[in-house]
Amino acid sequence: MISLGITLTFFVVSLGLAIAPGPDIIFVLTQSVLYGFRAGLATTLGLVSGLLVHTTLVAVGVAAIIQASPVAFLLLKLAGAGYLLYLARLSLRAGALLAQGGQQEFLGYGALFRRGIVMNVSNPKVSLFFLAFLPQFCRPEQGSVALQVAQLGVLFMLAALLVFGAVSLLGGRLASWFNRSPHIQVLIHRLAACVFVGLAASLLFSSL
Known part of the structure; x- marks a missing residue:
């Protein structure tokens, strides 16, 4: 079992990392602004469920294999970037539909x-x-x-979950205002597409 001191320290650090601007928090914000609080919360639950997969990979050592295999890392990067570009395409299509x-x-x-x-x-x-990050807070003697x-x-x-849930709530409050204007909705979709393209590029050019 992890000591109470390490647990509290890790949780505070994790909150700080979750608050820091990144692809996940931007994704949650755009979805909640476009579709409301519940949409942001659904996106949040999906992202958090994905963290369960990464935790499992680290616990069983698969992440170490990925780190040691440039080919595996490249294939996963291509898959992730391809999916982000797919989301960018969907955002552009939605914006074009609204513009028409x-x-x-x-x-x-x-x-x-x-x-x-x-x-x-x-x-x-x-996963990397x-x-x-996680092993730094582990103690073999425990x-x-x-x-x-x-x-x-x-x-x-x-x-x-706490941080992204708060972001979803904020985005949901903004959604009622933004959605009054089709022109603003088009702009948000285009901005979301730009964000997805930027995230895809960042992932493609990342290294081990």
Whole structure:
């Protein structure tokens, strides 16, 4: 078991990392601004569920294999970047439809949940981050390291859930104002597409 002191320290650090601007928090904000609080929350739950996969990979050592295999890392990067570009294309199509006088189509909470999972799981940088970050708070004398990694992963997920949930709430408050104007909705979709393209480029040019 992890000591109370380490638990509190890790949780505070995790909150700080979750608050820092990054692809996940931007993704949650754009979805909640476009579709409301519940949409942002569905996206958040998907992203947090993806963290469960990364925690498991670190606990069983698969992340170390990815780190040691440039080919595996490259394949995961290509998959993640390809999915982000796909999301950018969908955002551009939605914006073009609105610009032509069409109605904004809501894909459903399930689709946003799945997007969150795929976006997180297909990013190998998250597994490598967990591989470098979580073991720093593990103490072999306190029992199974794999179990400690799992516990730390759950704490990180809780921190992310709290922060992203707050962002969803903020985005949901803004949604009612932004959605009054089709022109603003078009702009948000285009901005979201630019964000996805930027994230895809960042992932493609990242290194181990």
